[in-house]
Amino acid sequence: MSTLLSLRNVWVEFGDRVVLENMNLDIEAGSFVSVVGPSGAGKSSFLRVILGQDAPSRGQILLDGAPLSPECGPDRGVVFQRYSVFPHLAVLENTAFGLECAGSPLLGRLFGSARRKAYAQAEEMLAAVGLGDSLHLYPAQMSGGMQQRLAIAQALIKRPRILLLDEPFGALDPGIRADMHALITRLWSEYGLTIIMVTHDIREAFSLGTRVLALDKRRHDPHAPHRFGATAVYDLPLDKTKAENPSELAA
Ligand SMILES: Nc1ncnc2c1ncn2[C@@H]1O[C@H](COP(=O)(O)OP(=O)(O)OP(=O)(O)O)[C@@H](O)[C@H]1O
Ligand SMILES: [Mg+2]
Structure with missing residues (x-):
């Protein structure tokens, strides 16, 4: 597998408020990255910089080794909660x-x-x-x-390579969620997508993802809560030998 997306010392800051600090991350082509973390940790901000909607205040994001274009390119599609x-x-x-x-x-x-x-x-x-x-x-x-x-369908119509999902199933009933999980898993393999999905549902994160990233602050300043940002405090590759889907082993 090859690296599709790299974050190099990426910071997201709004004035003196640090949202993400010094993130370094390589994302493999074809992976399914689940992103979890407390509310306000910066998960949506993380997706927005990858989407190109916001520029990092410091650092660089590389797509196939080249700096990400500032606009939302056709290589990235996005689905929000609603x-x-x-x-x-x-x-x-x-x-x-x-x-x-x-x-x-x-x-x-x-x-x-x-x-x-x-x-x-x-x-x-x-x-x-x-x-x-x-x-x-x-x-x-x-x-x-x-x-x-x-x-x-809207997000995939331009055949992006990367699909960004921001709590896409958060507002749905459990039965419908299960259908959507099956759908997204099928589209992921059919279209050879790389998926980055933010979710509050830890079971969803582990059952769908090939890797789980937890974003949170490593350090807190009780007198200035905005002084430090979040970063990946856990980064767990899941050894999914794809038991559920043996065809992907061959790919
Ligand atoms: N444009 C902005 N200007 C100033 N602060 C911002 C801006 N966008 C986001 N923030 C701040 O960045 C922090 C992270 O927000 P973000 O929406 O990324 O969190 P989140 O992890 O997605 O939260 P949730 O789980 O509630 O969706 C928040 O404190 C938010 O107020
Ligand atoms: Mg959010």
Whole structure:
């Protein structure tokens, strides 16, 4: 396996508030990294710098050994806990929108054969996430689980190599969560994704991840709680000899 993403002495600071301090990390291509830690530890901030939404205040992030471009590139897709789909667009349009925007940044619309191709791709992606029969529903007509399937289709439509998930299943019922776990595991292997997933559910972290990172502060200043940031206090590679999925052993 090769290193896809490297953090080198990465700091995230807002004024005098240190959120992440001096993080050094290599993430292997094809791994599934679960990120846990107390509320406010900086997990979402960690995802945002990898996404390119925020720049680190110090240090460097490398993608395939080259500095990460400052914009959110097509190589990275993201799913948040909720509210990431467009309420005024039906499922199919919601999914094709990313391609329409990329292909026609000014109008946000494609025409003719380019449009047909984008919609065919969107249909294929929706089938892959189990929404093949719901192309014309609007988000308000869908359950939370279906909306998260849609958010995943949106994130994957541009075929990113890295999928960032910020508590994607946190708002779902346990039964639906189990379905979503199966879905994300399947997409991870089918699309050869590298996944970084923030979760508050420690069982989810261990059952899905090939590696668990715990972010927390190593040191506290009781008089100035913002003075020190979090870093990876635990970094546990899980020896998943992929007993559940022997086909991946061969890969
Ligand atoms: N733009 C910003 N300006 C100032 N402070 C910020 C900014 N963004 C985040 N922070 C601070 O950074 C800290 C970490 O926030 P972050 O959202 O990354 O935590 P988290 O681990 O994702 O928490 P949660 O589990 O509650 O989602 C918080 O103290 C937050 O107030
Ligand atoms: Mg968060």
